[in-house]
Amino acid sequence: GAGVSQSPSNKVTEKGKDVELRCDPISGHTALYWYRQSLGQGLEFLIYFQGNSAPDKSGLPSDRFSAERTGGSVSTLTIQRTQQEDSAVYLCASSFRDPSTDTQYFGPGTRLTVL
Amino acid sequence: SQQGEEDPQALSIQEGENATMNCSYKTSINNLQWYRQNSGRGLVHLILIRSNEREKHSGRLRVTLDTSKKSSSLLITASRAADTASYFCAGAGSYQLTFGKGTKLSVIP
Numbered sequence: 597g598a599g600v601s602q603s604p605s606n607k608v609t610e611k612g613k614d615v616e617l618r619c620d621p622i623s624g625h626t627a628l629y630w631y632r633q634s635l636g637q638g639l640e641f642l643i644y645f646q647g648n649s650a651p652d653k654s655g656l657p658s659d660r661f662s663a664e665r666t667g668g669s670v671s672t673l674t675i676q677r678t679q680q681e682d683s684a685v686y687l688c689a690s691s692f693r694d695p696s697t698d699t700q701y702f703g704p705g706t707r708l709t710v711l
Numbered sequence: 712s713q714q715g716e717e718d719p720q721a722l723s724i725q726e727g728e729n730a731t732m733n734c735s736y737k738t739s740i741n742n743l744q745w746y747r748q749n750s751g752r753g754l755v756h757l758i759l760i761r762s763n764e765r766e767k768h769s770g771r772l773r774v775t776l777d778t779s780k781k782s783s784s785l786l787i788t789a790s791r792a793a794d795t796a797s798y799f800c801a802g803a804g805s806y807q808l809t810f811g812k813g814t815k816l817s818v819i820p
Contacts, residue, residue: 629807638799639754639810652806687754695806696741697761704753 598622600703602688608709609678617673617706621690628671629691629700630663634684642686644695645671678710717800717814725819730787732814734800735780742803743776743783747796748813754799757785792820 601620609615621628630642641655645665656662660678665671675682685705691698718733736743742761746754760767760776760783767774773786787794795818801808 627806631808631810638812639801639808641807641809644806646806655807685752689754689808696803699744699756699759700803700808701756702746702754707752 600688600690600701602686602703602706604706605704606707606709608711610711611680612677614674614676615678615708617675617686617688617708619671619673619688619690619703621669621671621688622701623669624692625690625701626668626693627691627695627698627700628665629689629695630671630673631687631689632657632684633687633705639687642673646695675708678708680710683708683710717798717811719814720812721815721817723817723819724790726790726792728790730790730794730816730818732785732798732800732816734783734785734811736783736800736802736809737781738802738804740778740802740804743774744801744803744808745772745774745783745785746799746801746810748799749796757798787816790816790818792818794818 603618628645631639633639647668660676663673687705689700689702691700716735744759745757758769760774771788776783797813797815799813801810
């Protein structure tokens with residue numbers, strides 16, 4: 597089957613606008629993750645879903661960030677009132693079931709540029 | 712906070728040589744995973760080694776794990792120009808992966 601897909605691949609927006617990033621996990625994977633990679637930095641964990649529930653939202657940088665997952669499949673990450681420091685590559689990953697033991701497979705990412 | 716710290720930060724070798732990258736981590740892990748990233752985009756999973764394993768092989772890749780020293784190494788044998796990329800280790804906790812800043816490998820043809 598197909599891997600993790602993300603859309604859009606690139607997004608340029610103006611400061612203050614809202615953006616939505618989409619992730620389609622591998623079919624049958626119950627666990628889904630969002631990470632952020634800023635220029636020259638490592639990957640920063642944002643949020644984890646098991647099914648439609650997010651047990652841990654503590655990685656979200658501010659209350660402008662939110663995420664949801666519906667039908668145990670597609671997830672959207674929403675950033676409201678974008679700031680220039682939000683510019684980064686946003687990566688989504690999914691794993692089969694157990695996040696502590698299963699491999700996480702990553703999508704190609706969405707490159708967000710806030711002008 | 713970042714768990715994995717890769718060493719060296721950058722490595723340049725000739726094609727055909729072996730490349731060794733090291734990684735240290737701070738807290739206990741369930742497993743440690745190595746990823747490759749080309750041009751700052753998607754991460755490609757290379758290998759997963761569980762906390763009760765000491766060594767694992769996959770093709771030209773060899774990974775070791777020393778939980779007493781909280782360290783891991785990735786060896787790429789007979790390197791190719793196509794191996795040029797950034798390599799990250801990531802410690803798996805309860806659900807999240809905690810990544811280091813990566814080693815940038817350049818393989819010169």
